[in-house]
Amino acid sequence: MSDASDITTAPATAPVVPDAAVQVSGVDKIFTGKKKATVTALESIDLTVAPGEFVSLIGPSGCGKSTLLRLIADLDTPSTGTVTVFGKTARQARIDQEYGIAFQQAGLLPWRTVTGNIELPLELHGVGGAARKARVSELLALVGLSDFAESYPDQLSGGMQQRVAIARALAESPRLLLMDEPFGALDEMTRERMQTELVRITGETGAAVVFVTHSIPEAVYLSNRVVVMSPRPGRIRDVLTVSLGTAQERTEELRENEAFFENVSKVRELLHGEAPVGIRGVETR
Amino acid sequence: MSERSRAGSSGPRTNQTAKRIAFGVGGVVLLVAIWELYKALGPATGVVVGDLTILPRTTDLAMPHVWDMIGRLFEPTGGGRDAMPVWLAVVQASVFSLGVAAVGWVVGVVVGLLLAILMQRFRTAESAVLPWIILSQTVPLIAIAPLVRRWGSQLEFGDFSWENWMSVAVIASYLAFFPVSIGALRGLNSPDTIHVELFRSYGVGWWKTLFVLRLPASVPYLLPALRLAAANAVIGTVVAEVSIGLRGGIGRMIIEYAQQASGDPAKTWAPIFGAVAVGLVAAGFIALLGVLLRRYRRGEVPA
Numbered sequence: 001m002s003d004a005s006d007i008t009t010a011p012a013t014a015p016v017v018p019d020a021a022v023q024v025s026g027v028d029k030i031f032t033g034k035k036k037a038t039v040t041a042l043e044s045i046d047l048t049v050a051p052g053e054f055v056s057l058i059g060p061s062g063c064g065k066s067t068l069l070r071l072i073a074d075l076d077t078p079s080t081g082t083v084t085v086f087g088k089t090a091r092q093a094r095i096d097q098e099y100g101i102a103f104q105q106a107g108l109l110p111w112r113t114v115t116g117n118i119e120l121p122l123e124l125h126g127v128g129g130a131a132r133k134a135r136v137s138e139l140l141a142l143v144g145l146s147d148f149a150e151s152y153p154d155q156l157s158g159g160m161q162q163r164v165a166i167a168r169a170l171a172e173s174p175r176l177l178l179m180d181e182p183f184g185a186l187d188e189m190t191r192e193r194m195q196t197e198l199v200r201i202t203g204e205t206g207a208a209v210v211f212v213t214h215s216i217p218e219a220v221y222l223s224n225r226v227v228v229m230s231p232r233p234g235r236i237r238d239v240l241t242v243s244l245g246t247a248q249e250r251t252e253e254l255r256e257n258e259a260f261f262e263n264v265s266k267v268r269e270l271l272h273g274e275a276p277v278g279i280r281g282v283e284t285r
Numbered sequence: 286m287s288e289r290s291r292a293g294s295s296g297p298r299t300n301q302t303a304k305r306i307a308f309g310v311g312g313v314v315l316l317v318a319i320w321e322l323y324k325a326l327g328p329a330t331g332v333v334v335g336d337l338t339i340l341p342r343t344t345d346l347a348m349p350h351v352w353d354m355i356g357r358l359f360e361p362t363g364g365g366r367d368a369m370p371v372w373l374a375v376v377q378a379s380v381f382s383l384g385v386a387a388v389g390w391v392v393g394v395v396v397g398l399l400l401a402i403l404m405q406r407f408r409t410a411e412s413a414v415l416p417w418i419i420l421s422q423t424v425p426l427i428a429i430a431p432l433v434r435r436w437g438s439q440l441e442f443g444d445f446s447w448e449n450w451m452s453v454a455v456i457a458s459y460l461a462f463f464p465v466s467i468g469a470l471r472g473l474n475s476p477d478t479i480h481v482e483l484f485r486s487y488g489v490g491w492w493k494t495l496f497v498l499r500l501p502a503s504v505p506y507l508l509p510a511l512r513l514a515a516a517n518a519v520i521g522t523v524v525a526e527v528s529i530g531l532r533g534g535i536g537r538m539i540i541e542y543a544q545q546a547s548g549d550p551a552k553t554w555a556p557i558f559g560a561v562a563v564g565l566v567a568a569g570f571i572a573l574l575g576v577l578l579r580r581y582r583r584g585e586v587p588a
C-alpha cells in the first residue's frame with residue numbers, strides 16, 4: 001500500500017494554514033507542581049488537522065495525548081507555542097462553540113433524562129424549544145437511542161451512556177470533534193459497533209475529529225492519519241497516513257482486510273520503534 | 286389486597302414503608318410500656334446511689350400515668366368558665382412556634398445558601414468567612430438572646446417596629462444557617478471536574494454553571510443540611526421563646542405548665558407533646574421537599 005494521502009493535504013509543520021481545522025505550532029506544555037517538580041508533558045508539537053479529517057493520537061500512557069487535546073479545547077493553555085482552531089485562537093473557538101467534546105467517562109448529568117442531556121448545550125446557548133426538540137430527535141436516531149429519550153443515565157448501559165455523550169457532543173453540529181478515549185470503558189464488541197457508528201456519523205456530518213486512543217486497530221480503523229507519540233517528554237514520533245478509503249468504504253469487512261493489518265503493524269512498529277516479528281494478526285489493544 | 290396485586294417493582298417499597306411504620310409505632314409502644322412498667326415496679330423514692338438519683342421517683346407527681354397525660358389534654362386548661370381544652374391551647378401554641386421557626390428556617394436557609402455561594406465563588410471568601418461561621422456556633426444561645434432583643438428594639442423605620450417574635454426568629458435562623466452553609470458549600474463543590482470542564486467548553490459563565498450544574502448537584506448534600514436546619518430552628522425557637530420571654534409559643538407554655546406541676550403533674554407533659562409534634566411536622570416538611578426534589582437525588586447512595 002502506498003502512503004498516498006487522500007484527504008490530508010496540509011504538511012505537518014506548515015507555518016499557517018488558513019483553512020485548517022486545528023493548527024498546533026511549536027507547542028510545549030510544562031506542568032509546574034508543588035516543590036518545583038516540573039513535568040514536560042509536551043515538547044515542540046506541530047500538528048495540523050484539515051477540515052473533515054479524522055486524526056488519532058496514540059502512544060503510551062503519560063505521553064501527553066490528553067494534554068494535547070485539552071490544549072486544543074482551551075481547557076488548558078500551552079506554555080509556549082500557539083493553538084488555533086479554524087483560524088481563531090483556541091479560546092475564541094471555545095467561546096464560539098467550534099468544537100464538541102467527549103471524554104472517557106460519559107459525564108452525563110444524572111438528574112437529566114437522555115433528552116435533557118443531549119439538549120444541554122443547546123439550552124445553554126438559548127436555542128428555542130421547538131428547534132431543540134427537532135435536533136434531539138435527529139440525534140437520538142443518529143445514535144440509535146430513540147426508544148430511550150426519557151430514560152435517566154442510571155437506567156442505561158455504559159455503551160448507551162457513551163452514545164448519549166457523543167450525541168451531546170454533536171448537538172451543535174460542530175465542525176470539530178475532540179474525543180479522549182471515548183470507548184475506553186467499553187467491551188470489545190460494543191467498542192467495534194461504536195467505531196462503525198462513529199465512522200458513519202463523521203461521514204454524514206463531515207466533522208474533523210481529533211481522537212485519543214490506546215488501541216492500534218481502533219486508530220487504524222477510524223483514522224485518515226495516526227499520530228504516534230512518545231513519552232518523557234511528550235513528542236510526536238511519527239505520523240502515519242492510513243489510506244483505507246472514505247467513510248462509506250470503511251465497513252465491518254475492513255477489519256478482516258489485508259491492508260488494514262498492514263497499517264496496524266506499521267503503527268505498532270512506530271510505537272515500539274522496531275520491526276514487528278511474526279504474524280500480523282488481530283490484536284486486542 | 287390491592288396493595289398485593291400492584292406491579293412487582295412497587296412491592297418491596299410498600300413493604301418497606303409498612304415495616305418502617307410498624308417500627309415507628311412499635312418504638313412508641315415500647316416507650317410507653319417501659320414507662321408504665323418502671324412506674325409500677327420501681328421504688329417510689331427512685332433509685333439513689335449515694336447522693337445521686339440515677340432513676341426518677343415513680344410517684345404520680347414525677348411520673349404521671351400515660352393515660353393521665355393523654356386524658357389531661359381533653360380537660361380545660363384552668364378553672365375559668367370559658368377555659369379552652371388543653372389540647373387546643375397546645376395546638377395554638379404549637380402553630381405559633383412552628384410559624385416563628387419556619388420564618389427562622391427560611392431566613393437561615395437563604396443566608397446559609399448565599400454564604401455558600403459566596404464561598405464557592407471566591408476562594409478568599411471561603412478562607413475569610415468559614416472560620417467565623419464555625420466560630421459563630423460556639424457562642425451559647427443564652428448569650429445572644431438578650432443581645433438580639435436589645436438590638437432589635439432599637440430598630441425602627443416608618444411603620445415598622447421590631448417585635449419580640451422577630452428576635453426569636455433571628456435566633457432560630459442563627460442556628461439554622463450553619464448546617465445549610467456547610468452542606469451547600471460541599472454540594473456546590475461536588476460536581477466532577479469532567480462536568481465543570483464540560484460547562485467551560487460550552488463557554489458559559491459562572492452564574493449559568495451555578496444554576497444548571499452546581500445547584501442541582503448540591504441537592505443530595507443540601508437535603509440533610511435542611512433537615513438539620515429545621516431541627517435547629519425548632520429547638521432555637523423553643524429555647525429563645527423562654528430566654529426572650531415571648532408569650533404565645535410552646536416554649537413559654539412549657540415553663541408555665543411546669544410551674545403548676547405540683548398540683549397538676551399530667552398537664553406538664555402536654556406542651557412537651559406539642560414540641561415533639563412541631564419537630565415531626567418540620568421533619569415531614571423536609572421529607573416532602575426530598576420527594577419533590579427526587580429527580581436531583583438520582584445516583585445518591587441510599588444512606
Ligand SMILES: Nc1ncnc2c1ncn2[C@@H]1O[C@H](COP(=O)(O)OP(=O)(O)OP(=O)(O)O)[C@@H](O)[C@H]1O
Binds near residue numbers: 060061062065066
Ligand atoms: N494537571 C496536571 N498537573 C501536573 N502534571 C500533569 C497534569 N496533567 C497531566 N500531567 C502530566 O503530564 C503528562 C501527560 O499526561 P496526559 O494525561 O496528557 O497523558 P496521556 O497521554 O493522556 O496518558 P493516558 O494514556 O494514561 O491517558 C503526565 O506525565 C502527567 O503526569
Ligand SMILES: [Mg+2]
Binds near residue numbers: 065
Ligand atoms: Mg489521557
